[in-house]
Amino acid sequence: MSETDSLPPLRDVIARHRLMADKSLGQHFLLDLNLTGRIARAAGDVTKGTTIEIGPGPGGLTRALLAEGAHVIAVEKDPRCRAILAEIAAVYPNRLGVVEGDALKIDAATLGATPRRIVANLPYNIGTELLMGWLENVQAFESFTLMFQTEVAARITAPPDTGAYGRLSIITQWLCETELLFNINAKAFTPPPLVQSTVVRLTPRANPMPARRQTLERVTASAFGQRRKMLRQSLRAAAPNADAEGLCRSTGVDPTARAETLTVEQFCALANAVDAAKKS
Ligand code: SAM
Numbered sequence: 001m002s003e004t005d006s007l008p009p010l011r012d013v014i015a016r017h018r019l020m021a022d023k024s025l026g027q028h029f030l031l032d033l034n035l036t037g038r039i040a041r042a043a044g045d046v047t048k049g050t051t052i053e054i055g056p057g058p059g060g061l062t063r064a065l066l067a068e069g070a071h072v073i074a075v076e077k078d079p080r081c082r083a084i085l086a087e088i089a090a091v092y093p094n095r096l097g098v099v100e101g102d103a104l105k106i107d108a109a110t111l112g113a114t115p116r117r118i119v120a121n122l123p124y125n126i127g128t129e130l131l132m133g134w135l136e137n138v139q140a141f142e143s144f145t146l147m148f149q150t151e152v153a154a155r156i157t158a159p160p161d162t163g164a165y166g167r168l169s170i171i172t173q174w175l176c177e178t179e180l181l182f183n184i185n186a187k188a189f190t191p192p193p194l195v196q197s198t199v200v201r202l203t204p205r206a207n208p209m210p211a212r213r214q215t216l217e218r219v220t221a222s223a224f225g226q227r228r229k230m231l232r233q234s235l236r237a238a239a240p241n242a243d244a245e246g247l248c249r250s251t252g253v254d255p256t257a258r259a260e261t262l263t264v265e266q267f268c269a270l271a272n273a274v275d276a277a278k279k280s
Helices: 010-016 033-042 060-067 079-091 124-135 150-157 167-175 213-225 231-237 244-250 264-279
Strands: 050-054 072-076 096-100 116-121 143-149 176-184 197-204
Touching: 033 060, 033 116, 033 143, 033 176, 033 197, 050 060, 060 072, 060 079, 060 116, 072 079, 079 096, 124 143, 124 150, 124 167, 143 150, 143 176, 150 167, 150 176, 150 197, 167 176, 167 213, 167 264, 213 231, 213 264, 231 244, 244 264
Parallel strands: 050 072, 050 116, 072 096, 116 143
Antiparallel strands: 143 197, 176 197
């Protein structure tokens, strides 16, 4: 990073501020300039609107985003990072705003000017919860470029008929196009996590198939809750008063199929059929 800004190397910054990684906050810092630059560039053109970063920590990715021309709003829970982030903000006047707080309690959909994108090396323990929250208001965002543990990234992007395909794949792919970008070896982090990491990009769909999210969540929860069972049985929990076999037939879905063979569109059709059955 010292090639792109006048700030000292991250290792020196961390040592000077005695920032010991806190496991309870999922702190694994990425100090490799090539990697932080690669993630920042994977977000595409960041020069317009606002780039929201969750969990900047000592600011490796933040610095890479600023070097790419972004206006960054960074949400960090750990107050120990305040002084480090202030030093970065001083080098990039009016380009970095820091919100100190819990990203789970902050509505990212209202932060900064549009277009709004989220770029983050997420704390693994709350990564999917954060994503599910942002998807509640998906149209507020232009894109999400996010690092997850590899197993979660695989679930987000999994196609039907694979072991990783499930509720997370369906809700995310219903609302966004998803791409697996690249893996990052655990050794690149300080301290290294026990798992490998993968960067994914999600781009909100302009016209997702109409469906009620609550019903889609219920249908997928019940279908994948009994993954090995046929839909005519596993769907009973989602529509206790409806004829599960009839629901499947009305949407052209084979009632003897298993959940993992259905496309996202078929799940949306089933959710709509469940809602229609409730009204009739
Ligand atoms: N972005 C830095 C990097 O790439 O080196 C740090 C990434 S580290 C995996 C996750 C960061 O998220 C930490 O800085 C941690 O303090 C922060 N964090 C953890 N839980 C958080 C929360 N609920 N809200 C905001 N930040 C959080």
